[in-house]
Amino acid sequence: MKAIRRPDQYLRLRGDIWHYVRRVPKAVSHIDDRTLIYRSLETDSRKVARQRRDIFAYEDELRWSEAAPSRFKATPREVTYRDVSHYARSLGFNYEPMESLISRDTVTDLLHRLQTLEPLKDAPQAKEERDADALLGIAKTPTTTITQAMELYLSEIVADELAGKSPEQVKNFSKIKRRAVANFVNINGDIDMRDITREHAHAVRKFWHERIHPQDGSKPMSGSSGNKDLGSLRKLYRRYFEHIGEEERENPFRNMRFKDKILTKVMPFKDDWVRSRILAPDVLDGLNRQGALLCMALIETGCRPSELANIRPENILLDAEVPHMRIRPTKDRELKSGASVRDIPLVGVALEAMRQAPNGFPHYQDRSYLLSASLTKAFKARELFPTNQHRIYSFRHSFENRMLEAGLDFGLRCTLMGHRNPRPEYGDGGSLVYRRDELLKIAHPVSDALLQSYPFKV
Secondary structure (H helix, E strand, C coil): CCCCCCCCCCEEEECCEEEEEEECCHHHCCCCCCCEEEEECCCCCHHHHHHHHHHHHHHHHHHHCCCCCCCCCCCCHHHHHHHHHHHHHHCCCCCCCHHHHHCCCCCHHHHHHHHHHHHHHHCCHHHHHHHHHHHHCCCCCCCCEHHHHHHHHHHHHCHHHHCCCCHHHHHHHHHHHHHHHHHHHHHHCCCEHHHCCHHHHHHHHHHHHHHHCCCCCCCCCCHHHHHHHHHHHHHHHHHHHHHCCCCCCCCCCCCCCCCCCCCCCCCCCCHHHHHHHHCCCCCCCCCCHHHHHHHHHHHHHCCCHHHHHCCCHHHEECCCCCCEEEECCECCECCCCHHHCEEEECCHHHHHHHHHCCCCCHHHCCCHHHHHHHHHHHHHHCCCCCCCCCCCCHHHHHHHHHHHHCCCCHHHHHHHHCCCCCCCCCCCCCCHHHHHHHHHCCCCCCCHHHHCCCCCCC
């Protein structure tokens, strides 16, 4: 593919959405009847637009290379290799390098391949060469280290999957994947993807086994940490070779998993603790006001902290007949699942908090890691965690416990928590009036002293 000379080459912003815009060269007009390519990239993110632009530009130039090979002749080595793999399978064979074919005890397979080529001798030269490359294993095998494969994975293979994520979500996703590759490289070196064997996978497993089951008395790590690495490597290996057309390659990281014996159970806050300690006047004085208000809103909504940190002003409806908030995905941020989409009535201290934050919490938007760190630090400094099994997430556990103990309907509990309901779906989960009236049964009392203190009054 011709090099992209400028970062935003072929990109045009129309309204909030980026488009791929490019004139079709005259040299290929006889095979491409478009004069101007104008294609929506369906994103308002410049970074995502550039990734999608690269994919579309490559597809166009791959097509044009048939008519003007001298102008559009450079193709990525992975795609060339993928093509010959597909050609071999279309002729009834798997692609194998020549050295593998001639090293066998029998030449039967090689003879079958030569016999298949015989009728093709009168075909156009380009087709004859292509089929010979595919059947006789003489295409150049690509060399890609595991580090290079990870870069390809993040920039191209999963580009569509990352398109709907926010910068923070992409960063967290990439961090886990890059850590797995970094650990592999530290153990085995930055070796070619084709050279990775079961022994290399066992070396990674041994590395984690020694940390999950230490013999020197050190604190054991959880099995889930090792599973994340092994799972990331397993998926990278599978998706990379699918990308270059070798779907049938055996995965060296297959069937490797640790049983996680360290279960850290998050405990819910007791009602008395919330009312006497966390809802005490001025207890959060000194904490960023948005963080303190958000903490108050968590108590009566059961939201995940990241959901509140990223709520948009248009999804906070304080003037509605039933004040409520809408948990929704955006173009640049996914929710955990489809069930996470929900409407939550605002009652008690959550309603009072959102009245003070009608525009949401922009300080923490796409920075939920900062919110978690700030609240955790503040709670520890004020001794607001009863035990070391309590977290900020304990508010969510408490919310569900209170609904359960008050006898709220199971389907309503699933709806308000954003959990998938395994029962058949009927109706819409009840009106906002119904939901509000049910939540009022479990709402903590809000004292005048609290409303006259920080963060409600400054």
